[in-house]
Every structure is written in C-alpha cells, then in structure tokens.
Amino acid sequence: MQHSHHAKAKLFESVSAGIHLIPDFRKEVSCKLSSGRQTLLVYLIIGLVIGFGLGYFVPGLIPEPQSDLVARIQARGTLIVGTEAGYPPFEMYNTTTQEYYGFDIDIAQLIADDLGVTLVVEDMAFDTLVAACKAGTVDLIIAAMFLTSDRAKELAFSVPYYTANEVMVVNASNPLEIDELADLAGYDVGVQTGTVEHDEVQDAINGGAAIILHTYASVAQMFIDLNSGVLDAVYVDEPVYDVYAELYTLRTIYKVEAPPMVAYCRWANPDLLAVIDGAITDAISDGTMATLVETWFG
C-alpha cells in the first residue's frame, strides 16, 4: 500500500512537472548553441544586415555631383518630366492613343529634342511634384507651375515660358460679385491643392475672412462640384477656365495676373537648367512659342 502510494506520488509529481513543461516546450527543447551564444549570433547577423543595408542606401541619398545630369540623361536615353495630368490645356491624357498631350508636354518635347532623348512623362499629384523633383524621381517639372519664392527656395527655375491670369469662376446663374478675395466670406470656394490660388485664399482666411475652403486633387472634380452646387466659386488659372467654359455655363467675377509659369529642376543641376533655358528662349525667338500658344489657347 505504502509502495503504491509512493509510486502514485512520483507519478503525480512527474505529470504535474510535465504539465508545467507543456506551455513552454517549444523554447525548452533548445538548439545546440547556448542561449547567450544564440542571442549574440543573431545580433551579429542583424548588425551585418543593417550595416549592408545602410551602406547600400546611404550613398544614394548623397546629392548628385554637378554637371553630371545631362550626360546621365543622354546615356539613359530618356528625359523624365514630372507633371500632373488632367490640367487642360497644359497637360492631358488621351485615353484613345494612351499618350500625354498638351502645351507643357510640347515644351517638354522641345527640351527632349534639344538633348536628343525620348520624353517620359511621370504623372503624380500636384503637391508631390516639388518633393519628387528634389528627391530625384523626376529630372524636371513642367506643370503650369507659377514662380513663387517658396518653390524657388527648393528648386531652380527656368526663364518664364507663359504668363496667365488667375480667375474666380462661378456658375453663370450666380449673381455674386466681388472686389477682392475677402468678399467671399461665408462662401464655399474650391482650389487645387498646392497651387498659388490655394495659398492666396489661405492668406485671405488667415487675414480674417471666413471663407469656406475646399481643396481638390483634380480640377475636373472641382468643376463637377461647382456645376452641381456644392461649391459657390472656384479659383483657377484662366486657360483652365477657358476649357471648362465649353463644358459648363460659367462666368468669371475676379481676375488678377498670376506670376509667370516656369519649369523647375534641382539647384544641383545647372547644366540641365541651361538646356531648359536655351530651349525656351529659342522657342520664343524663332516663333515656335507663338505657334504653341495659338494652338493650345486659341
């Protein structure tokens, strides 16, 4: 009796010990190396991986050397231009031929012809263009961008290639009239994100006018909302208004001259800037620019 009691006790002990083992058994059955050595080995491997990773990526973050970009573009055979499609008549996308076309695209083509390379258009959101050019995703920006001091701090700018007006657009049936931006207090105004118009309305708001600002990534959506009545007014460049005035019944109530439009590239690449300036000044002097303006702006 005592003997079997003792055996039962031992059995009970080993079973209860086993039960404690079960939740941790995956880590109990260890590999050949001791725990400390294992950790050290893994830390070493992680350190190597991080080291190699940093060594691979960090040189890429160093800005490119000067006077190299044009040679690299010609070696690569393509000029990558950043723009924001969907902004008539400057840059648009033809879904039938699946190509980009527009005033800015033609100017970019002139620059590419001067370099003797093919043109590749990268389309992205307007407010990411400046950052993308600084990072090197695109070589230059031609996107109907006005010359502003903020942008000039980030990127180098070319000679102006076009000057437009900014207009405030309302539906033709709207009797609203304004003398200045602050008169729009209490109205829903639409602008495209990152544009000079956006900054101007934001300044008016900061100056005390209670304008209800709506920002859009695309002008098409903005005009749809203006037409349906969601917005009271839209602040855009005049050439854009000319295009959309054909689709909807609109009128302008305010006009101001905009800063000139320029192309942008990085400050570290004066060689590319020289090519861009050369292409634009040549186009202005030999009449190509006049033809383009005639074609796209009527």
Place this chain on the structure above:
Amino acid sequence: MPSLIAFILAAGLPATLLLTAAGLGLGFIIGLGLALIRVYAEEDIAVLAQAYENVFRGIPVLVLMLLFLVSTGWPALFSAGLALGLRSGAYQSQIVRGAILSVSDTQVIAAYSLGMNRMQTARHIVLPQAFRLALPGWSNEYAVVTKDTAWAGAIGVLDMVKAVDYLIFENPLIFLPAILAVTIIYFFLTYPITRYAGEQMSKRLRSLGLGGNY
C-alpha cells in the same frame, strides 16, 4: 460599357496585377520570416519582429507610398510595390504565426518524443500543416492587397483606378458608368479567389480534421 471595361483593363490591369504580385510576394517572404522569428526565436529577437509589425500595421498604405516616392528617388511603380509588400508582410506574419500556433501541441510533443529536434519538427510536422491552415487568411490578404493597389493611382502609377480618373477627365459624364465598370472588374478579381481558397479550402480542412475544434 464593354468598351469602357476593355479600356480600363487594357490601360490599368498590368500595373494592378504587377503590384498585387509584388505586394503578396514580398509580403510572403517578410511575413514568413517574421512569423518564424516570433514563434521560434529568443525573446529579445522576437521583440524586433513585433516592432516591425507594429510600425507597418500602423501606417496607412498611401502615406508609406508617398514616403518612398518623395523622400527617395525611386520611381512610382517601385515605391508602390515596396510599400504594399512591407505592409502586407506585417499582416501576413500574423496569419502565418496564428496558423503555426494552431497546429495542435500534441503533435509537436509526439514529434519530440520520437527524437526529432525543433527544426525537423518545424519542417516536417508544423509548417506543412500551418500553410494549409493559413490559406483562408491568405485569401483574405490577397483581396486586401488587390484593393490596396488602388492607392498607387495617387502617386501616378497607371492602374485601373487611375485609368478611370483619366476617362472621367476626358468626359465628365462618364463618371458613373466608369466607376461601375471598375467595381465589376475588382469584384471579378477578388471573388473567385476568396471563394475558392477561402471557403472551399475551409470546407476541405474541416473534412480533413484540420479545421479546429468547435
């Protein structure tokens, strides 16, 4: 409608499929690695895997794509694929880890008692079953990644949603039919796979006795 669908497919489908494949493929490699680390490695190392998961489950895909696009000089398609892959890796590690942990303990104890060490048990007993158990979760992840490729349109990749964007720009009246067309296309991309891999496989697993106890 048919010509709309044809244009959207022709213009946008290649990029969508490429991004889905890149996202799932990269995600699988990362997810498998992270899951194995979290289950089998030391506490200190497993914490690193958990940190990765917390970071990439907490950042929206669009923010990640924009981060890669504007802070490094990588082209848009590569940025989008990388962002999708990193995010998917974080979620797939949870799927694989859950599947590994749901292989019953008794099988593993039996394997150890037969004399197999940890690596052999993992290779021959646990992982084959875990991959089967992970299939419903993977089919869900496939659907999520396919739909997340739509974010790439915001950084300029010509995928299906961007193609619709261009169509709408050319002709604003085509807005509703174009949106319906792309909805139908996405539905046909996701439903067959989730139906087959998800529900059918769950039924098969149950008939094989691997469906869990309930």
